[in-house]
Amino acid sequence: MSISKYTVLRPIAIWLIFAGILSLVSIFGLFYLEVVSSTIGFLLGLVLFFVSIFLIGTARPIWGAQVGEWEGILRGIMLDLPFRIILVYLFYGSSNEMFSSGLDKDLAVLLFILNFYSLVVELLAFVIIYTNKDFFAPPQADIEASMRRLKVTGVRTVSDCPNCKSLVEADWHSCPSCGTVLPKFCVNCGTPVDENIKQCPKCGTSIRASVAIANLIETLRQTAELPASPETKSVRYEKYAEALIKGGRTDDAIEAYRTSIHYTQFYRKQTSFMVKMAVVYHNTGRDKQALDLCDASLELDPQDWAGAKQLKDQILAVPAPPPSSGTAPVKA
Numbered sequence: 001m002s003i004s005k006y007t008v009l010r011p012i013a014i015w016l017i018f019a020g021i022l023s024l025v026s027i028f029g030l031f032y033l034e035v036v037s038s039t040i041g042f043l044l045g046l047v048l049f050f051v052s053i054f055l056i057g058t059a060r061p062i063w064g065a066q067v068g069e070w071e072g073i074l075r076g077i078m079l080d081l082p083f084r085i086i087l088v089y090l091f092y093g094s095s096n097e098m099f100s101s102g103l104d105k106d107l108a109v110l111l112f113i114l115n116f117y118s119l120v121v122e123l124l125a126f127v128i129i130y131t132n133k134d135f136f137a138p139p140q141a142d143i144e145a146s147m148r149r150l151k152v153t154g155v156r157t158v159s160d161c162p163n164c165k166s167l168v169e170a171d172w173h174s175c176p177s178c179g180t181v182l183p184k185f186c187v188n189c190g191t192p193v194d195e196n197i198k199q200c201p202k203c204g205t206s207i208r209a210s211v212a213i214a215n216l217i218e219t220l221r222q223t224a225e226l227p228a229s230p231e232t233k234s235v236r237y238e239k240y241a242e243a244l245i246k247g248g249r250t251d252d253a254i255e256a257y258r259t260s261i262h263y264t265q266f267y268r269k270q271t272s273f274m275v276k277m278a279v280v281y282h283n284t285g286r287d288k289q290a291l292d293l294c295d296a297s298l299e300l301d302p303q304d305w306a307g308a309k310q311l312k313d314q315i316l317a318v319p320a321p322p323p324s325s326g327t328a329p330v331k332a
Contacts, residue, residue, distance in 0.1 A: 005065055005135050012125045013063035019080070019118045020056035023048050026087050029111045033104060035094045048083055055080045061136075062129070070129070070136040077126045084122060087115040174250070176242040178279055213247040224256075234263035238273065250280050271297040271306040278308070282315050290315055 027045040030036055036044065058076035061069035091112035129135070161175035161182065174181050183192060191202040220243045224236040241256035257277045261270045274297040281290035294315070297308035 005132075008128060008132075009062050009065055009135060012121075012128065013059040015118075015121050016062065016077075016125065017056055017059045019084075019122060020052040020059075022114055022118055023052035023055070023080070023083070023087070026091075026111055026115060029107065030090065033094055033108055035090050035108075044083075044086070048087075051080055051083055065135050067136055067138050070133050073129055073136075074126065077122055077129070081119070081122060081126070084115060084119045088112060088119055091115060174245045174248055174283075176245045178283065180283055181248070213243070217243045217247050217249070224259075230263040230265070234260045234269065237263065241276070245280065250284050254280055267300050268305050271301045271304075271308065274300075275306040275308050275311055278311055278315075282311070287315050 027048050030041050030045060035041070054076055058073050060066075062073055091108050094108040094112075161178060161180055163180040164175060164178040191200055217240070220236070220240040224233065224240045226236075228236065237256045237260040241253040241260065244250070244253035244256055254277050257273045257280075261273045264270060264273075274293045278290040278293040278297075281287070281293065291312060294308040294312040297306055298304055298312075301308075
């Protein structure tokens with residue numbers, strides 16, 4: 001499969017490099033043969049220059065069959081095709097009308113032939129690449145390895161948060177943007193499951209805790225504790241808090257945000273962390289602590305850059321979810 005793929009793609013890549021160079025040469029041909037007026041020729045030449053560079057740039061992802069580059073390659077070829085047609089038309093007309101003989105006619109004919117054949121090859125390349133999207137897909141071995149990594153935990157999650165629609169990863173416990181606990185499903189049968197159980201109640205698939213999140217949390221904890229300026233430590237503890245939320249350790253996340261507030265002297269950052277803490281409190285059923293933090297944020301920053309009032313209105317309008325299991329209330 002791989003040999004066949006590269007056997008097809010690499011000649012195309014080589015030709016597109018030649019086609020890009022041909023376009024650059026054709027720019028000088030247009031001026032030398034005075035095929036178009038100086039103004040039009042300048043504008044056409046300028047556009048052709050950038051299109052040529054872009055076309056040459058597509059050769060690298062084609063040569064290596066780079067994963068995910070299928071659409072970009074097609075756009076590069078499609079961008080060049082209209083200008084290739086224009087070049088074919090201009091040099092064809094000049095070779096038949098402007099010159100009866102001599103070197104100028106020979107140059108016009110040569111540029112017409114080269115651009116015509118380049119047009120044919122680019123059309124063929126477009127068709128080949130368009131019909132072989134799998135050339136630029138991940139190898140089957142990589143796909144299978146990813147599936148094996150997913151099945152290690154026995155669960156999968158939604159691709160975006162059901163509350164704020166932020167993108168989330170398969171092994172996250174909670175959304176780092178809004179703190180919402182993410183629904184989990186058995187990778188085998190799709191049954192909603194709790195990560196705390198050991199087996200899917202429907203099909204018996206083993207459910208294991210994600211090691212990746214635990215490793216990330218530990219790495220960020222160690223990083224946050226390294227010597228640094230107060231503002232740097234504030235940012236590090238913020239990232240540590242977000243990782244803790246992903247792992248479902250909401251109380252630890254609140255403490256990490258509290259540490260971030262301690263290290264920063266900027267009130268807007270302080271109120272931002274307060275609002276994030278309030279979101280976590282609200283999503284774990286502790287509205288009193290959440291409202292207290294919103295009030296403290298508004299008192300510190302009446303302009304409310306952090307959005308405390310909006311969150312406060314939301315909390316008062318929507319009943320809080322019940323406290324998550326194993327999470328003890330924490331006073332603000």
